[in-house]
Amino acid sequence: MKKDKNSFKKVSYFSKIPMFSRFSFLLITVIFIIGLAAFTINYFSYSNVLKFFCSLLFLTMSIYFIKKWRLFRRKYNRSPFKKLKWFIKENKLYEEEIYEVGLNKNGRVKKKKVVVNSAYFLYKTTENDELIIRALKRADKFSDKANSYDTLLSALFGLPLYKKFDEVQYCDYVFELVPDKRIMVTNSSRNTSNYKIQITSKINWEIGSPPHILISGSTGSGKASLVNTLILDYLSKGAKLFIADPKSADLATIGRIIDKEHTATTENEIAKLLREANEEMERRYKEWFAEKDSFGKTWKDIDGARPFMVVFDEYAAFTAVSSPKIVKEVQGYLFNLVLKSRQVGGEICILLQRPDASILNGSLRDNFGVRIGLSNMTDDGRRMLFGSTDVMYKSIQEMGGGYILIDSQNNNLPLYFETPLIPRDYNFLEELQNIVNSNTPSETSKAIEIGRRTP
Numbered sequence: 001m002k003k004d005k006n007s008f009k010k011v012s013y014f015s016k017i018p019m020f021s022r023f024s025f026l027l028i029t030v031i032f033i034i035g036l037a038a039f040t041i042n043y044f045s046y047s048n049v050l051k052f053f054c055s056l057l058f059l060t061m062s063i064y065f066i067k068k069w070r071l072f073r074r075k076y077n078r079s080p081f082k083k084l085k086w087f088i089k090e091n092k093l094y095e096e097e098i099y100e101v102g103l104n105k106n107g108r109v110k111k112k113k114v115v116v117n118s119a120y121f122l123y124k125t126t127e128n129d130e131l132i133i134r135a136l137k138r139a140d141k142f143s144d145k146a147n148s149y150d151t152l153l154s155a156l157f158g159l160p161l162y163k164k165f166d167e168v169q170y171c172d173y174v175f176e177l178v179p180d181k182r183i184m185v186t187n188s189s190r191n192t193s194n195y196k197i198q199i200t201s202k203i204n205w206e207i208g209s210p211p212h213i214l215i216s217g218s219t220g221s222g223k224a225s226l227v228n229t230l231i232l233d234y235l236s237k238g239a240k241l242f243i244a245d246p247k248s249a250d251l252a253t254i255g256r257i258i259d260k261e262h263t264a265t266t267e268n269e270i271a272k273l274l275r276e277a278n279e280e281m282e283r284r285y286k287e288w289f290a291e292k293d294s295f296g297k298t299w300k301d302i303d304g305a306r307p308f309m310v311v312f313d314e315y316a317a318f319t320a321v322s323s324p325k326i327v328k329e330v331q332g333y334l335f336n337l338v339l340k341s342r343q344v345g346g347e348i349c350i351l352l353q354r355p356d357a358s359i360l361n362g363s364l365r366d367n368f369g370v371r372i373g374l375s376n377m378t379d380d381g382r383r384m385l386f387g388s389t390d391v392m393y394k395s396i397q398e399m400g401g402g403y404i405l406i407d408s409q410n411n412n413l414p415l416y417f418e419t420p421l422i423p424r425d426y427n428f429l430e431e432l433q434n435i436v437n438s439n440t441p442s443e444t445s446k447a448i449e450i451g452r453r454t455p
């Protein structure tokens with residue numbers, strides 16, 4: 001059977017230098033010796049001209065081969081194989097036993113230490129430029145340690161740990177060889193031919209898969225900047241927006257440019273807006289999925305269907321200051337939308353300063369497929385938002401930096417990321433107006449167009 005080039009390679013105390021490296025060293029050495037022999041023979045020939053060319057050839061060859069040899073050595077010394085082998089020896093990740101091996105001259109028993117077991121590691125590099133180190137759990141004395149090498153492996157490879165998957169039989173440590181890059185918001189960066197929402201060079205999700213976004217972060221952490229970028233992205237993909245801004249601030253201004261009818265600021269307006277979003281959802285169910293032949297279909301299978309998103313700023317503050325009757329009504333609509341709107345293209349995007357128990361407690365939190373915590377949050381806040389994880393959160397200095405958890409990606413662990421950077425001179429409102437203008441006459445045909453191009 002042909003060996004997969006991208007398959008894992010094994011390293012333990014017992015591993016020998018890989019065949020390829022051994023063969024390369026050998027080949028270079030043999031060629032060098034042959035060159036040396038040819039030079040020596042020719043040097044004693046009679047012709048001075050031949051002597052000169054021989055010397056020149058030998059010199060050039062020597063330089064070439066010494067360079068090659070050093071390159072190979074450096075590559076080998078930096079290889080995960082060599083590093084892991086050194087790691088196993090240095091950290092004594094092997095077991096020794098003492099055996100008797102006959103008698104010495106004085107008739108005493110001769111003893112020898114023999115390595116009888118070792119920790120086993122696998123490694124491979126992926127197409128996404130990730131280095132995966134897998135520590136095997138073989139039910140031996142090294143199994144308990146297999147998930148505790150975070151700091152040691154990071155130091156070994158000089159790379160921060162990117163992801164970690166602790167499974168029953170192994171623990172995978174993933175390091176990024178090419179780091180994730182922050183993207184810049186520009187008018188040309190928007191791809192309208194699919195439903196993909198790109199957040200960094202590597203992090204993205206598709207509208208509706210998974211649905212619903214929860215953004216939390218203290219004041220000034222970058223929530224509004226992120227939601228503004230999301231609004232441009234969702235709008236340019238034909239989404240219909242319902243905007244609730246109890247602060248009646250920038251988001252309301254944006255909402256009025258997009259669609260005055262679906263922008264709300266007072267508590268009564270917000271209740272009405274959410275009722276309308278619910279009605280939209282129910283209407284879609286009736287129109288698209290009432291018949292038997294719609295079984296298993298989603299909005300993406302419906303010609304001309306476009307997603308809709310409810311953006312709700314300062315949700316926790318709203319529930320704290322509004323009348324209990326309105327809060328109850330709004331919560332009812334919101335919960336209904338969160339639980340039911342996925343199939344008909346509905347999404348809820350909620351912004352909160354602090355993780356709020358009414359949203360984050362219980363199973364409702366898990367219905368938010370994208371959860372984002374910006375800036376430095378308290379441990380409790382992160383636990384409420386992401387659940388208990390063994391992620392070591394780093395201290396965030398970067399403006400717009402935070403952690404993101406996308407359902408079914410990265411083994412459901414939060415990843416560090418930086419929100420798309422909005423340049424100082426970026427004219428957000430002008431771009432918003434342009435997208436609104438280009439959407440207005442043919443939103444439906446645009447959605448059909450995307451639907452056709454999306455597999």
Ligand SMILES: Nc1ncnc2c1ncn2[C@@H]1O[C@H](COP(=O)(O)OP(=O)(O)OP(=O)(O)O)[C@@H](O)[C@H]1O
Pocket residue numbers: 217218219220221222223224225226399400419420421422423
């Ligand atoms: N992605 C980003 N690109 C450019 N600037 C950013 C970004 N994120 C944050 N900022 C900067 O940080 C400031 C605060 O960001 P923003 O208003 O988005 O935070 P916020 O969490 O919404 O704050 P508040 O809750 O007080 O409204 C912005 O004025 C902006 O200068």
